[in-house]
Amino acid sequence: xxxxxxxxxxxxxxxxxxxxxxxxxxxxxxxxxxxxxxxxxxxxxxxxxxxxxxxxxxxxxxxxxxxxxxxxxxxxxxxxxxxxxxxxxxxxxxxxxxxxxxxxxxxxxxxxxxxxxxxxxxxxxxxxxxxxxxxxxxxxxxxxxxxxxxxxxxxxxxxxxxxxxxxxxxxxxxxxxxxxxxxxxxxxxxxxxxxxxxxxxxxxxxxxxxxxxxxxxxxxxxxxxxxxxxxxxxxxxxxxxxxxxxxxxxxxxxxxxxxxxxxxxxxxxxxxxxxxxxxxxxxxxxxxxxxxxxxxxxxxxxxxxxxxxxxxxxxxxxxxxxxxxxxxxxxxxxxxxxxxxxxxxxxxxxxxxxxxxxxxxxxxxxxxxxxxxxxxxxxxxxxxxxxxxx
Numbered sequence: 001x002x003x004x005x006x007x008x009x010x011x012x013x014x015x016x017x018x019x020x021x022x023x024x025x026x027x028x029x030x031x032x033x034x035x036x037x038x039x040x041x042x043x044x045x046x047x048x049x050x051x052x053x054x055x056x057x058x059x060x061x062x063x064x065x066x067x068x069x070x071x072x073x074x075x076x077x078x079x080x081x082x083x084x085x086x087x088x089x090x091x092x093x094x095x096x097x098x099x100x101x102x103x104x105x106x107x108x109x110x111x112x113x114x115x116x117x118x119x120x121x122x123x124x125x126x127x128x129x130x131x132x133x134x135x136x137x138x139x140x141x142x143x144x145x146x147x148x149x150x151x152x153x154x155x156x157x158x159x160x161x162x163x164x165x166x167x168x169x170x171x172x173x174x175x176x177x178x179x180x181x182x183x184x185x186x187x188x189x190x191x192x193x194x195x196x197x198x199x200x201x202x203x204x205x206x207x208x209x210x211x212x213x214x215x216x217x218x219x220x221x222x223x224x225x226x227x228x229x230x231x232x233x234x235x236x237x238x239x240x241x242x243x244x245x246x247x248x249x250x251x252x253x254x255x256x257x258x259x260x261x262x263x264x265x266x267x268x269x270x271x272x273x274x275x276x277x278x279x280x281x282x283x284x285x286x287x288x289x290x291x292x293x294x295x296x297x298x299x300x301x302x303x304x305x306x307x308x309x310x311x312x313x314x315x316x317x318x319x320x321x322x323x324x325x326x327x328x329x330x331x332x333x334x335x336x337x338x339x340x341x342x343x344x345x346x347x348x349x350x351x352x353x354x355x356x357x358x359x360x361x362x363x364x365x366x367x368x369x370x371x372x373x374x375x376x377x378x379x380x381x382x383x384x385x386x387x388x389x390x
Contacts, residue, residue: 007067007248009313012322013306014060015329017053022328022339022371024050030363037364045284047294054178054287055237055298056305058185062241063306065190066198066249082194090187092130092390095153096337097180102162102171110161110168116344118156123341125152130333132389179336185234193242200246207239215292218282233290240271240299244306264307271300327378331387338374 027033028050039050072082099122108115128149133142163169176184196202213232216222229235244267251260275285275297283291312318328335357366381387 007314008319009306009309010060010063010067010245011326011329012313012319013309013329014057014064014332015322015325015327016309017056017060018328018332018335019325019371019375021053021057022335022374023367024053025339026370027364027367029358030367031359033360033364039287040285042286042288045279045286047285047287047297051287051294052298052301055295056302058182058234058237059241059244059299059302061182061186062189062238062243063245065186065193065238065242066245069190069193070198070249079194083191086187086190086194089390090183090190093179093183093186094176096126097177097183098171098173099153099156100179100340101174101177102160105162105169107161107163107168110163110165111159113159114348116347118159119340119344121152122156123337123344125149125156126337127386127388128152130388130390132385132387134385181234184228185238188229188235189238189242192239198246200243200250203239203243203246207236207243210236210239211292211295214290214295215278215282218289218291231290233292233295236295237299240303244303248310261307264303264310268300268303268307271296271303273300275300324372325375327382328375331378331382333388333390334381334386335375335378337388338378339370342370342374342377 024037024039027037028039035048037049040046040048069082072085077085103115103119103122106115106118108118111118113121126149128145130149131145133145157171160171161168162171173180175181192206193203196206210229210232213222213226213229214236217231226232244264247263248260251257251263275293275295278296279285279291279293282293283289285291285293285297287294312321322329353366356362378387
């Protein structure tokens with residue numbers, strides 16, 4: 001049985017995760033919220049709810065990857081064409097993440113441009129370059145708009161100034177940002193999948209190699225500089241998603257439902273157990289340090305969440321339960337960028353929330369509502385075919 005290029009449960013899980021990502025990013029600015037909701041400090045052995053969302057998203061990118069690459073292979077795309085696709089997609093994410101990291105130290109006075117204006121111009125450049133242009137649009141218009149976007153991004157790079165008057169700084173990679181980390185992980189994971197042709201045995205071997213790099217690095221046993229692989233935490237999470245998706249493909253095609261449920265349960269629980277077992281030997285649980293315990297516990301939680309989503313969406317057909325956040329699963333990158341636009345506009349008009357929405361339960365409700373509004377804005381954009389294609 002040939003599986004479709006998109007699995008509804010993956011889209012739904014991606015939508016839920018993106019909704020929660022927007023929520024946790026916004027709620028980080030709310031005072032007096034329960035500790036379990038927020039991010040745990042780097043040197044504390046533990047994690048909060050917010051610390052689970054990013055690794056879940058990395059895992060979900062891995063879940064989608066086999067379907068996307070197999071779809072291109074089935075269409076007859078050559079090896080080099082798929083390599084080019086992977087490189088362009090990775091580059092887009094790395095470039096956007098690179099700029100977002102530098103926005104954190106942006107200095108309006110040195111640059112001569114208010115930060116909200118700079119953010120809006122930069123994001124406009126992103127959209128012009130990576131917009132999913134309608135097929136009926138002429139190539140002349142498409143290439144002209146893309147070129148304008150590139151010029152705008154380069155202009156923002158030229159204008160950028162960070163730091164302070166005593167120590168001004170230009171653009172620098174720092175830690176690459178959320179999108180950059182996803183981009184680098186995607187580059188290595190996608191090439192690994194392509195080179196192995198999605199063969200289960202080789203995918204498992206690759207996953208184990210990346211996992212061993214992560215574990216031995218944090219145990220102080222590996223001292224080799226592996227370029228952008230680093231401690232392989234992000235790649236391990238994404239490779240884990242690719243392995244689970246491939247298992248899904250194999251077992252679903254053979255209609256081995258019982259084996260699929262058993263595999264997902266055992267994989268999820270085993271990852272969580274391993275995470276707690278390695279906790280004392282490899283730096284505890286820490287998102288900031290990307291320790292193996294954090295990687296595997298979060299991977300296990302996401303696998304179990306995926307299993308539940310499969311049951312609700314693919315088996316019980318409850319996809320309509322999640323239709324109100326559907327754009328977060330189909331226009332995910334657009335959803336991620338839109339808060340930057342909304343925040344910039346709110347700052348330009350000097351908007352301030354009523355005080356009761358800045359702390360406690362009121363603030364949590366505000367962040368949930370903000371996430372929902374962002375997704376509904378993206379839903380409206382989808383109607384006019386305004387979405388990023390990365």
